[in-house]
Amino acid sequence: MREALTMDLYELTMAYSYFKRGLNGPATFDYFVRAPTEHRRFLIFAGLETLLDYLENLRFEPEDLAYLESLGLFDREFLEYLRGFRFRGEVWAVPEGEVVFPGEPLVRVSASRIEAQLIETFLLNALNFETLIASKAARVLLAAGLEASVVDFSPRRDHGVDAALKVARASYLAGFAGTSNVAAGRAFGIPVVGTMAHAYVMSFPDELSAFRAFAEDHPNPTLLIDTYDVLEGARNALRVAQELRARGRQLFGVRIDSGDLAALSRKVRRLLDEAGFPEVKLIVSGDLDEYRIQAFREQGGVAWGYGVGTRLGVSWDLPALGGVYKLVEDAHGPRIKKSAGKLTLPARKQVWRLEEGEGFRDVIGLEGEDLPGRPLLRKVMVDGRRLEPPADLRALRERVRARIFALPEPLRVIRLEEAPAYPVGYSARLEALVRRL
Amino acid sequence: MREALTMDLYELTMAYSYFKRGLNGPATFDYFVRAPTEHRRFLIFAGLETLLDYLENLRFEPEDLAYLESLGLFDREFLEYLRGFRFRGEVWAVPEGEVVFPGEPLVRVSASRIEAQLIETFLLNALNFETLIASKAARVLLAAGLEASVVDFSPRRDHGVDAALKVARASYLAGFAGTSNVAAGRAFGIPVVGTMAHAYVMSFPDELSAFRAFAEDHPNPTLLIDTYDVLEGARNALRVAQELRARGRQLFGVRIDSGDLAALSRKVRRLLDEAGFPEVKLIVSGDLDEYRIQAFREQGGVAWGYGVGTRLGVSWDLPALGGVYKLVEDAHGPRIKKSAGKLTLPARKQVWRLEEGEGFRDVIGLEGEDLPGRPLLRKVMVDGRRLEPPADLRALRERVRARIFALPEPLRVIRLEEAPAYPVGYSARLEALVRRL
Numbered sequence: 064m065r066e067a068l069t070m071d072l073y074e075l076t077m078a079y080s081y082f083k084r085g086l087n088g089p090a091t092f093d094y095f096v097r098a099p100t101e102h103r104r105f106l107i108f109a110g111l112e113t114l115l116d117y118l119e120n121l122r123f124e125p126e127d128l129a130y131l132e133s134l135g136l137f138d139r140e141f142l143e144y145l146r147g148f149r150f151r152g153e154v155w156a157v158p159e160g161e162v163v164f165p166g167e168p169l170v171r172v173s174a175s176r177i178e179a180q181l182i183e184t185f186l187l188n189a190l191n192f193e194t195l196i197a198s199k200a201a202r203v204l205l206a207a208g209l210e211a212s213v214v215d216f217s218p219r220r221d222h223g224v225d226a227a228l229k230v231a232r233a234s235y236l237a238g239f240a241g242t243s244n245v246a247a248g249r250a251f252g253i254p255v256v257g258t259m260a261h262a263y264v265m266s267f268p269d270e271l272s273a274f275r276a277f278a279e280d281h282p283n284p285t286l287l288i289d290t291y292d293v294l295e296g297a298r299n300a301l302r303v304a305q306e307l308r309a310r311g312r313q314l315f316g317v318r319i320d321s322g323d324l325a326a327l328s329r330k331v332r333r334l335l336d337e338a339g340f341p342e343v344k345l346i347v348s349g350d351l352d353e354y355r356i357q358a359f360r361e362q363g364g365v366a367w368g369y370g371v372g373t374r375l376g377v378s379w380d381l382p383a384l385g386g387v388y389k390l391v392e393d394a395h396g397p398r399i400k401k402s403a404g405k406l407t408l409p410a411r412k413q414v415w416r417l418e419e420g421e422g423f424r425d426v427i428g429l430e431g432e433d434l435p436g437r438p439l440l441r442k443v444m445v446d447g448r449r450l451e452p453p454a455d456l457r458a459l460r461e462r463v464r465a466r467i468f469a470l471p472e473p474l475r476v477i478r479l480e481e482a483p484a485y486p487v488g489y490s491a492r493l494e495a496l497v498r499r500l
Numbered sequence: 501m502r503e504a505l506t507m508d509l510y511e512l513t514m515a516y517s518y519f520k521r522g523l524n525g526p527a528t529f530d531y532f533v534r535a536p537t538e539h540r541r542f543l544i545f546a547g548l549e550t551l552l553d554y555l556e557n558l559r560f561e562p563e564d565l566a567y568l569e570s571l572g573l574f575d576r577e578f579l580e581y582l583r584g585f586r587f588r589g590e591v592w593a594v595p596e597g598e599v600v601f602p603g604e605p606l607v608r609v610s611a612s613r614i615e616a617q618l619i620e621t622f623l624l625n626a627l628n629f630e631t632l633i634a635s636k637a638a639r640v641l642l643a644a645g646l647e648a649s650v651v652d653f654s655p656r657r658d659h660g661v662d663a664a665l666k667v668a669r670a671s672y673l674a675g676f677a678g679t680s681n682v683a684a685g686r687a688f689g690i691p692v693v694g695t696m697a698h699a700y701v702m703s704f705p706d707e708l709s710a711f712r713a714f715a716e717d718h719p720n721p722t723l724l725i726d727t728y729d730v731l732e733g734a735r736n737a738l739r740v741a742q743e744l745r746a747r748g749r750q751l752f753g754v755r756i757d758s759g760d761l762a763a764l765s766r767k768v769r770r771l772l773d774e775a776g777f778p779e780v781k782l783i784v785s786g787d788l789d790e791y792r793i794q795a796f797r798e799q800g801g802v803a804w805g806y807g808v809g810t811r812l813g814v815s816w817d818l819p820a821l822g823g824v825y826k827l828v829e830d831a832h833g834p835r836i837k838k839s840a841g842k843l844t845l846p847a848r849k850q851v852w853r854l855e856e857g858e859g860f861r862d863v864i865g866l867e868g869e870d871l872p873g874r875p876l877l878r879k880v881m882v883d884g885r886r887l888e889p890p891a892d893l894r895a896l897r898e899r900v901r902a903r904i905f906a907l908p909e910p911l912r913v914i915r916l917e918e919a920p921a922y923p924v925g926y927s928a929r930l931e932a933l934v935r936r937l
Binding site: 219376 | 503505506507508509510511512513514516517518520521523527529563564567568571572573613617620621622624625626628629653655656657658659660661662663664665666680681682683685686692693694695696697698699700702703713714717718719727758810811813814815816819820821822826827830835837842
């Protein structure tokens with residue numbers, strides 16, 4: 064994937080003008096998500112590693128430059144500048160996996176104006192999407208509950224192959240147990256899961272033959288029991304479980320992918336338990352999301368695990384995040400922009416998180432202020448080089464998962480009846496600066 | 501992007517079992533979209549080129565095999581089989597850009613069972629997404645009208661970098677005029693468009709200086725006039741237009757990206773016309789889609805062109821397409837699957853399109869039937885090699901655009917009040933086969 068040119072043309076036409084006029088002094092841009100954000104009471108920040116990789120490796124290759132020359136928009140001097148282009152800026156950011164809120168600065172880029180501008184499109188593409196998915200995954204986890212194992216089944220409906228990789232990583236970061244996407248397993252070391260489709264069952268003369276064959280060929284078989292009739296499928300699976308037990312082996316689980324999942328899951332669970340197989344796990348799947356998992360549990364559905372696909376991978380109820388990247392300071396000082404209902408907070412800022420009883424409250428203030436609480440933004444890149452290697456994903460996942468299940472009750476609500484209110488305020492000095500500008 | 505492993509693990513666990521048992525006889529799978537499909541009265545088929553490229557080039561590289569070995573699920577013999585794996589099947593498909601309907605077979609793959617199975621995830625990922633976007637783009641075009649120029653502004657909200665490329669291509673295929681995505685311009689030869697962001701205007705002491713600078717640096721400037729006040733911005737743009745005219749040049753256009761677009765567009769258009777600049781084009785943007793463009797026009801908004809971003813790139817009102825890939829025939833004959841409200845039509849099929857007055861009607865029948873009308877499925881790949889090079893994208897776009905605007909009136913409705921009905925029926929022989937199975 065040639066990523067350097069993943070940019071809106073206007074990044075280049077603006078850069079060209081800055082270049083011609085020597086308007087390349089220092090500039091600072093903030094990434095933040097516009098508030099309010101429908102259906103989301105909190106966000107899980109993600110995409111930073113994708114961004115930092117891009118910033119470290121951004122180069123215009125000879126073929127990129129040849130293409131840009133062919134557009135007839137840029138002179139030779141500018142193309143030479145691009146040939147030597149490196150991102151040499153400074154980046155502050157909230158760590159991946161942090162709980163954050165719309166309105167808060169999450170990434171702050173300080174660089175020459177051209178460097179800061181040229182990276183805009185890629186930055187937004189990476190942060191908007193990965194934060195979108197990690198935030199959706201967190202809600203799915205909350206609906207499924209602390210005991211459940213939830214996995215990503217989305218690749219067939221994700222928006223391309225890069226999306227499939229990013230969905231697997233962002234949902235794992237939030238606390239999913241694994242993904243069906245083998246490419247993501249290889250790329251990120253995420254556990255991969257999956258057993259059989261209906262086509263497998265249909266490739267044998269009958270269901271029982273298919274189950275026996277699969278159990279013989281695989282060490283920890285999970286059998287898909289809804290190709291024909293779920294209860295009949297469960298009985299066939301039970302026979303295989305008995306045959307395996309006789310040989311000192313074990314059936315790992317059964318999966319139901321269609322029908323009235325809540326009712327069927329109860330019946331199947333009872334069948335398995337009454338036959339003396341409480342250890343056989345029950346996995347449900349089929350167009351699930353946090354709303355449907357919540358309804359499934361309210362209706363008495365029982366499951367050890369959930370496979371979540373389409374509605375996770377495209378974040379069905381909110382398919383894009385309104386993240387923006389705005390100029391907040393340049394050589395002339397803090398910059399502010401106010402238009403129809405939208406305000407961009409000026410200057411270099413920090414976010415302080417104050418623990419308050421069971422919950423917390425954030426205050427956005429100016430960099431350099433001395434406010435109580437834990438500062439969320441940390442310096443992660445200087446002179447275009449990251450200061451630390453990427454965090455270990457497995458260890459990070461454990462912490463993020465624990466953090467999500469420890470969220471205060473009001474943030475954990477799945478069905479938001481009214482517009483979400485975020486526990487975010489401003490420092491007195493920031494408010495004064497906004498008024499002055 | 502390593503694509504070979506963009507597959508659900510179960511494709512490999514099923515293939516492994518088939519391999520161990522010599523269950524690798526011929527199999528045929530259909531790709532089709534489940535009906536009904538919310539908010540869509542027709543689809544524009546796309547993604548075939550992505551699929552055919554993948555099928556021609558699918559290889560498991562040594563690092564892929566090392567990773568698969570590390571999973572401990574597969575024996576050496578199977579890994580050796582994968583090392584030599586090539587897709588050698590036959591593919592029939594509807595041409596890209598064709599108007600199609602949910603329920604119709606759009607791609608038919610006949611290959612060994614393992615070959616046909618292993619490609620499932622990638623096939624669905626490519627066809628579902630590109631068809632989703634081309635279909636959304638067609639609706640946006642219909643709302644904008646035949647005279648309007650519509651461009652893709654979505655990269656910052658698309659689901660990753662591959663999605664951004666595919667959105668640009670699929671929307672151009674449907675008849676968009678261009679994209680802001682430079683990478684897509686380079687990859688597919690799509691015209692690239694774009695001029696300036698608010699940050700550019702804010703990088704100058706005042707708006708007029710910014711407009712003058714930009715017009716001096718670029719041959720066909722479009723000025724963004726809503727950074728501060730739209731009407732004031734329009735007056736500043738007019739001054740630049742006058743200055744350019746005095747030097748024998750021309751202002752290409754102005755863009756409004758916020759506020760009450762319909763009202764503002766009328767006022768700005770009048771300002772430009774009354775000042776003697778009817779040739780200056782007016783472009784509107786800002787969270788547009790087919791519903792909002794229709795409302796804009798109903799409210800008397802006037803625009804030469806539209807920039808459409810987020811809601812196109814994620815297909816906001818339908819963020820995923822329910823396309824599936826199902827076994828329809830194997831060595832034992834036609835296969836059928838019926839589950840809760842879902843039917844998979846058995847056997848190798850063809851779709852015939854019958855022109856009827858202003859409209860048309862499709863009939864799904866069995867391959868080999870002699871039915872009136874134009875057959876939609878064509879043989880595009882034999883023994884894993886495509887039969888023809890990809891169609892020229894620019895020429896194809898012209899035809900598809902014309903086809904969309906020539907659709908019969910009932911298919912062109914933007915706001916669908918009721919579940920869509922598709923003009924699709926079945927041949928007598930297919931119906932008889934379904935009853936028999």
